[in-house]
Amino acid sequence: MELHKLKAHELKDLINNKEVKVEEVTESFFSRIDKVDHKIGAYLYKSKEEAVNNCKELDARIASGEKLEGLGGVPVAIKDNISVKGMQNTCASKILEGYIAPYDATVTKKIKENNGIILGKLNMDEFAMGSSNENSAFKKVVNPWNEECVPGGSSGASAAAVAALEAPLTLGTETGGSVRQPASLCGVVGLKPTYGRISRYGVTAFGSTLDQVGTIGRDVEDCALLTGAIAGVDKMDFTTVSTPVQDYKKSLVKDIKGKKIGIPVEYFGDGLDDNVRKCVDEAIKVLEDNGAIVKKISLPLTEYSLAAYYIISSAEASSNLARFDGIRYGHRSKESQDAVDIYIKSRSEGFGKEVKRRIMLGTYALSSGYYDAYYKKALKVRNLIKQEFVKTFEEFDVLLSPTSPSTAFKFGEKTKDVLSMYLSDIYTVPVNIAGLPAISVPCGFVNNLPVGLQFIGNYFREDVLFNMAYSYEAATDWHKKAL
């Protein structure tokens, strides 16, 4: 049996039924990684030795008659901007080369406590800035469906690793679509939870008021399994909320009878690829067949989301990335003479082009004389967008749209035109601006490249999202078309 071909919940059952050992499962994924990752480029660090040791411990517990709850011995790979004690945390940047995290992020701790096995750290766009994974300072990640195409970003490797069967579950992070867009482009399921649902402690900050950890799996059940294991309030993160975490397993039912789905027309405008549109239209029919009530609506403020997003996220990033200065850890320029020199040279050498672009943009937006015109105004826009969503959710259970305007694009296709790259996040970013949860599920293929369907939910209604996504998935076969 090729264990790496199985889904997380299937593996969990096999392990608990003592049909396979935790170690066998993990070994299977490491051999898969050894076989394909030189092509895919998903892993920046593999923690085989530690993983195998942890497997032995879990296997011993099973042998002693214990049932493994939570992740049940299933492996998880983690984006390289989330701290795992004793492992690197490069954020795919040269400036953090050589830094070893001395502590666990809260999500890492929860994975360990919930009997997950950590496979290693995953590639990404540098500091999570990018939509194609082309901004990694170390190596490129390819789309497993077509090696000439990008996997999306910034959690490109988190999606590609699941699609290429190099991990059953992965963690990514989102600031503006960075989990859902690559999930869409790689044909896997990706959830961005409500802001405050999952702790950010230990997650290298990009835009503090936008960042959330996201979960990726091959189907909705897997995604729900991982989300349930890491969600919840955390005293180390003041922005987490004590609203109880629902039992997501209970949401995995086909029934959506009478549920109201809003279709925002602004998400089906000019930039949308015709073939992607067709896939989404088909999906709407499936949901109607399942009993949902579908209605077109308008969210007129949508067009301002991207502008507000790039100001807020860049402003926060300019401050969050200030700590990478070559003084305490990471890259320090060998040429430097004094403190100011260390700053200038280390940061000039250590940061890539896109990161520098955002730091400059954000610094400008916060500067005296420009603050009111840019940052403050962006916050006002954000508030209005939030209100627009809040009002919409008084009537609807979820909103539906494509996740990305197109399927995976070719390497280099958008690197010259930054704005066209930014536009690939146009359907995902409003969700981050508002702090809402959203999920992307596979809904078809165009030229053998996956298309993603997005459900947007009300605050802390991840359960509704899982229900909708599961209902759709149960009626289709797209998620079964594994590589």
Next chain:
Amino acid sequence: MEYEVVIGLEVHTELLTKTKIYCGCTTEFGGQPNTHVCPVCLGLPGALPHLNKKVVEYGIKSGLALNCSITKYGRMDRKNYFYPDCPKNYQITQDELPLCRDGYIEVELEDGTKKRVGIERIHIEEDAAKLLHTPAGTLVDFNRSGVPLAEIVSKPDMRSPKEAVKYLERLKSILSSTKVSDCKMEEGSLRCDANISIMEKGSDTFGVRTEIKNMNSFKALEKALNYEIDRQIKAVESGEKLTQDTRRWDDTKGETTVMRSKEFANDYRYFPEGDLVTLNIDDEWIEEIRKTIPELPHEKEARFVKEFGIPKHDASVITFTMSMADFFEKTAKISEDAKSASNWLMGDISKIMKENATWVEDLKFTPEQLAELIKLINSGTISNAIGKKIIVTMFSTGKSPKTIVEEEGLIQNSDEGSILEVVNKVLDENSKSIEDFKNGKKRALGFVVGLIMKETRGKANPQIVNKLVNEEIKKR
């Protein structure tokens, strides 16, 4: 031309919480470098601040003691600047919505009149790390990184360096009596920057101000302000244009020098700290905190005047620190002689403490022992002069005055017969002085009395000595 001086003070004081403002590390002073640290106060990737509620409480408490109004909604903000003592390269502080606003302190001026100095705002923030400059390079100790501070900003209400000193003294005594801070300037738990400008007398437009940093004592504050006034007046009168500089006080050279001029001033790019949520402060909590504020120095001062009948001046000096006030109150009650208690504390004891650079908290003798000393003098067992010797021994040994009197045989001699012998002996040896006295030189008498006291090793009852000397001189 006559000038008016305008001074405002920005005071940073360390709050005495057990743990840091945004993490659980201890705030204990000292410790091996970089041992009181964690991912948060080191600014490691991914670390997030969580706000210590006690710091907010202490901030509010200081605001209440300084007559401020407390905000209902507080917010933390980021102040962005690069410096190696700042691990995140931004400081989490408060900009637009500080904890406290619009307070005041009442200070008493030289001429006895009272003046209110306004307090613009109080906000809470984190301290920076400590830089250690060594020949091998600069080292950073992050133990202090994240220690909570309250920044107390006055209004530009002070009109002389003396007023500024009075304000700072008052502020220090209020803060330390509420126990939110120990306010030790020499240990850096109280730091003061000053904004100062001059304007033509009678004008209502302030001149160009400079900010002065690095004044580590009351004396330094006064000297620096006086220096700066002279410098600014000279500049204005020679037609030079003053610029809005930040200047550094050099205590050894006794001058201020430019640290940075306005054109190089930092743009701190303040913006809301998204990692911390808005602070909601309800009235109930404020009232709870208000209940914990002890009797403040000016309240104590008034009570001491009323209860013990000591002069206002004494009461004001005695209540300058909480520990001095407590020591006084106990001594006064036991000795039933409040005036002597305040005299001893303000006089000899303060002098000895100053010479030895110690505090009331460090005294080896107790209020009970000081009361005993006062009683020994009042009962005539020892003279006041002997008392002054005994207090020195008490200070260094902590022995009770009775023990010292016994050990050193210091009991006062009031036996007229034996004193008369000494008086006549001294007068015989100093006939010149008798002559001088009779010729109107009053001082000659003091000289003779001094010799007699010396001869009796201070033990002779001074009243009897005086009486006998007068009588004997008349006979000659």
